[in-house]
Amino acid sequence: MTDVDAKLAELEARIAALEGPAPADRGERGFVEYGGSVDFGGPVDWTIRYSATAIRTLPAHDRVEVLAALGHPVRQALVEALLDGPRTGSELAEAAGLTSQGQLYHHVRALISAKVIEQHGRGSYRIPAPKLVPTLIIMTAAADIADVLR
Structure with a gap:
């Protein structure tokens, strides 16, 4: 394993730890995400992501x-x-x-x-x-x- 491969594996492990298990591993059905970047009297950027199963609990x-x-x-x-x-x-x-x-x-x-x-x-x-x-x-x-x- 090269130094680059080791660093990549370390980064992938850190990202997986931050994000948690994949949706299939949590019994979820995926996610819903929406966003936009508009300028109506000033710039507004917005992105939000919800678990597809959690939306019903809002x-x-x-x-x-x-x-x-x-x-x-x-x-x-x-x-x-x-x-x-x-x-x-x-x-x-x-x-x-x-x-x-x-x-x-x-x-x-x-x-x-x-x-x-x-x-x-x-x-x-x-x-x-x-x-x-x-x-x-x-x-x-x-x-x-x-x-x-x-």
């Missing part, structure tokens, strides 16, 4: 609240408007075609409660940077499931 209520918040056409319009950066309530109402502040705040409250958007200053809203890539991925995944991307 709190269902929180997942359902996010999906319900994003599952309304008006809220989709609000999120799409916010992709270009922070917007005032008036700008959001116009982008979504809403005629009353009550309608706007009903939908904004649902998105804030689900942590998809946040208030940014007085009367202004934005998508928090750490939520940007996951929000885009949910929107893309929904289009993929609906066969829009094919």
Whole structure:
């Protein structure tokens, strides 16, 4: 065994110790990974990886609240408007075609409660940077499931 082979074997052993046993050895079914690198008013890089079997143990209520918040056409319009950066309530109402502040705040409250958007200053809203890539991925995944991307 050469010096390079010994160093490679040592590195492989160290990586295996850090990562633990392979998924098949843990009785898992693999993993789900998503990520992205976008620039919507500033660069955002995001990558996350979950065990495929552990995903079912994540709190269902929180997942359902996010999906319900994003599952309304008006809220989709609000999120799409916010992709270009922070917007005032008036700008959001116009982008979504809403005629009353009550309608706007009903939908904004649902998105804030689900942590998809946040208030940014007085009367202004934005998508928090750490939520940007996951929000885009949910929107893309929904289009993929609906066969829009094919």
